[in-house]
Amino acid sequence: MKQLIATAISLAVLGTVPALAESMVITPNGSRPSAKGASAQFTGSVILNSLYAPNDSMSSSGGHVTFEPGARSAWHTHPAGQVLIVTSGTGWVQEEGGRKREVRPGDVIWTSPGVKHWHGATATNSMSHIAITNMVDGKNVDWLEHVTDAQYRN
Numbered sequence: 001m002k003q004l005i006a007t008a009i010s011l012a013v014l015g016t017v018p019a020l021a022e023s024m025v026i027t028p029n030g031s032r033p034s035a036k037g038a039s040a041q042f043t044g045s046v047i048l049n050s051l052y053a054p055n056d057s058m059s060s061s062g063g064h065v066t067f068e069p070g071a072r073s074a075w076h077t078h079p080a081g082q083v084l085i086v087t088s089g090t091g092w093v094q095e096e097g098g099r100k101r102e103v104r105p106g107d108v109i110w111t112s113p114g115v116k117h118w119h120g121a122t123a124t125n126s127m128s129h130i131a132i133t134n135m136v137d138g139k140n141v142d143w144l145e146h147v148t149d150a151q152y153r154n
């Protein structure tokens with residue numbers, strides 16, 4: 001009985017202990033507004049959902065990008081490379097001089113620094129991916145010309 005009371009008292013005390021200082025940061029879904037992909041950099045309808053920005057100890061930024069069928073990025077390069085993680089749908093990726101390749105949820109695509117490429121949905125299905133892109137001197141992409149319909153359908 002004495003022990004039960006002691007336990008009850010310690011639980012009561014624990015319940016009133018102020019929360020410890022926490023350093024983990026949770027940015028809730030809904031706190032980061034969606035944006036449309038600019039027509040200078042994308043063809044078709046593209047929605048950009050920012051996930052995180054670089055900080056003092058991490059040089060990458062993260063975003064979740066959704067392409068409607070037929071939509072794709074322009075040709076571009078990344079000064080420090082990029083990881084894409086496909087989260088839904090069916091998409092195409094292509095590097096200059098390479099073949100167009102189909103990607104599906106769970107596929108992870110690494111593009112080396114300076115490699116000219118594009119990514120987007122297939123002609124018939126939407127595709128979403130997470131993009132993790134390293135920053136160099138505040139820049140993570142160099143945009144080039146649009147992917148023509150002939151290039152896209154090739």
Ligand code: MN
Nearest residue numbers: 078082111119
């Ligand atoms: Mn890219």
